[in-house]
């Protein structure tokens with residue numbers, strides 16, 4: 276897993292899976308541009324990373340739904356680190372509810388955060404990676420985008436879109452030695468998961484998962500590390516489900 280000294284952007288780095296990914300990449304020596312809209316919690320995550328692993332870090336207050344802010348994210352990362360080797364598009368957001376009860380404002384936000392977010396971040400990062408003829412992009416999708424999810428219809432549509440976007444972009448940039456892959460979480464114990472579900476639903480999910488429990492953020496981060504490292508140099512356009520066997524479709 277040779278990523279020592281590599282420069283990585285992780286979006287949604289303050290909490291949950293993004294925090295797990297940031298800690299994992301730092302453990303293996305990557306310097307990090309940590310992106311989140313929750314700056315107080317991001318500062319705590321940054322302090323933890325520096326304390327444990329001593330890598331170089333930059334904290335950025337960026338809403339991934341904003342085309343202008345994501346442009347600044349890339350410019351400020353390049354100004355600080357000189358290059359971007361790894362981009363992890365981790366931000367995602369949803370509140371489960373019946374599709375027919377959602378508002379236009381809610382649906383727009385779901386699409387802006389879950390689909391437009393990774394598109395924006397890739398849009399500004401890819402030209403730099405093309406120029407240097409290398410790069411690793413990891414998009415965090417969801418098993419909701421592979422098999423659907425009750426009460427998460429628009430979100431699932433966006434995540435299915437992230438998967439199709441990953442494959443298509445992978446085809447476009449393969450000639451520049453840029454890998455684009457996706458890690459697809461199943462139920463994972465994070466603040467977002469706990470806020471968006473009831474205790475009853477979490478218990479039902481546990482029973483449905485062959486391995487009998489939800490994932491930890493670190494288990495998702497292990498899959499991201501593989502896609503961020505040279506071990507996956509000949510792997511592109513792929514989707515890896517980390518779900519304890521909950522979904523087993525091709």
Ligand SMILES: NC(=O)c1ccc[n+]([C@@H]2O[C@H](COP(=O)([O-])OP(=O)(O)OC[C@H]3O[C@@H](n4cnc5c(N)ncnc54)[C@H](O)[C@@H]3O)[C@@H](O)[C@H]2O)c1
Pocket residue numbers: 286287288289290291292293310311312313337338339340365366367368388415416417418419459460461462463464465466467468
């Ligand atoms: N936890 C699960 O069960 C689960 C399942 C499937 C997929 N996922 C996906 O995994 C990823 C991480 O999920 P999580 O459960 O860790 O989420 P989380 O809600 O626990 O953490 C998300 C982080 O992203 C930040 N964020 C939210 N909107 C943002 C924006 N517009 N711009 C910048 N930062 C923003 C939040 O402040 C937070 O720090 C998401 O893409 C999610 O859709 C999670």
